[in-house]
Amino acid sequence: MTVAVVDMFSAEAEMAFVETLRRTGFAVLRNPPLDAARMEKMARDWRDFFLGEDKWNYLAEETPSGNTSGFIPPDVSETAVGHDRKDLKEFFHIVPETILPARLADDAAAHLDEARKLGKLLLGWLDIHCGNALPADLRGQLAESLSPSDSLLRILHYPPLTGDEQPGAVRAAAHEDINLITLLPVSAEPGLQVMARDGQWMDVPGRPGDVIVNSGDMLQEASSRQLPSTSHRVINPPDAHSNLSRISMPYFIAPDLDIRLSKHHTAGSYLKERLDLLAR
Template sequence: MSAIPSVDLKDFVSGDPQRKQKFTEEIGGAFENIGFVALSGHFLSDELVDQLYDEVKKFFALPQEVKDKYEIEGIGGQRGYTSFGKEHAKGRKEGDLKEFWHFGQYVEDDPKLEAEYPDNVHVEELPAFNEVGKEAYKMLEKTAQYVLRALALHLGLEEYYFDKWIKNGNSILRPIHYPPITEEPKNAVRAAAHGDINLITLLMGAHGKGLQVKNHKGEWVDAIARPDQLMINVGDMLSRLSNNKLKSTIHRVVNPPRELWGTSRYSIPFFMHPISEMPLNCLENCIDEDHPKLYPDITAGEFLHERLIELGLIKG
């Protein structure tokens, strides 16, 4: 079994105060201890998950010159396609062994934000690709909203504290393809050890082993979810907001054993971001004598900009 605790979102939405409290305590405790949980009872149907993987595999199987026309210059890879080896982890020079796509926010009733975010990129060759991507985006965003409501309660905040900050937030759905490995990688892994930038990340049951999480003892443990579960972890923004009460855990995707080098791996994380104005100042109720304030005040937008420079996706 994976060392990652399991929780069921149905407890939180059950209408039963005891089950709701149980979920809040379980997920809060897991995020304080290891920073990861495996969550069932989310809003993605099996059918939608299958459709999305199907469309994603079709996209990455397109000829390289077709994919390349969806790589948009000048937007730091925020929408559309990012080709193989472009992104590297903070502090590393080697590009990760992956290519990926970004679906972004579908802004409602906010012309200012609509102008601020790049447009989603439409794949002409695959009629269902964008439609299925949008539906999955919405269901993952809805799941994340409920998780954040539980975490607000755990942090002693009002239940709907995060709602206004995540409405039309700068969230990203990122289908990733790790192609077969054809030669001994020089220092490169599928995804080098990193923490996520955002509030929380929801990872759809990654196809194949490889995801590993670093626990408090500095040991790497395999993070394996059941097919019906989402792996959810704390990102740096939430860690910062909670003065490190909730832990943003370092994780990585290791290369498979040599006999599996010839296989592709697909993974689809959803990075839940707030709007850029959200203050990430450490919450007053997470600061005391034993837990002095660890971080200077900053907004989500400023923090994201800093990190995209560090990742090599935009120029400083």
């Protein structure tokens, strides 16, 4: 299994994107319409934020939509389904109306605007080429179903390793995303891997400025598994690089929660079921 790199300047970009998502659940977009210089600056600025003490003034709160907004420290970070150790990470959730430090707010807002537009474009490509695989409520409507209030920009910080980590703990244990699609700018530090169909792990290709796109569980449910939600993880760095932190900025694109994904689920009921499972 190979995750394809799709040049968005290519006349074949649309079909190449849909095909690699069908085969692998992942695609890498080259020359995406996102400001690469801004993304590099955001990575530097957010690394400084996480390494400072100001983050404790922005502890997360639940929003009316059920999302969390703000800083989530390592001691309350996630434990992936099927694992018994917390991931080695901390993160900040950004949704509409999130209060951000002034020095970070403008870049985050501009990046979110570009990411939403890119997400809508990609969902539109899936509308055209995968419409027959979708239920009536979503057929031809994926792009219009994008919900800014239910979608989420997560700024992740994987801190340097100290040697005191719990044995077996990793930066992000194997998991699948819950949402429709995820847009993930390629990090300057490696570590992201995807599981191939034979169960082997492989590095996801790409270079800074590229954007990784993957299908989430909601899209897999809506497409009767024609667009797979593939397991992925972030492994710990080798000892020579263990003193380096890693910044990741996934944008989890979700639909309106009353949209019907299948005869079994609306997006809202599917989300609740998955969150209940994570909370166990």
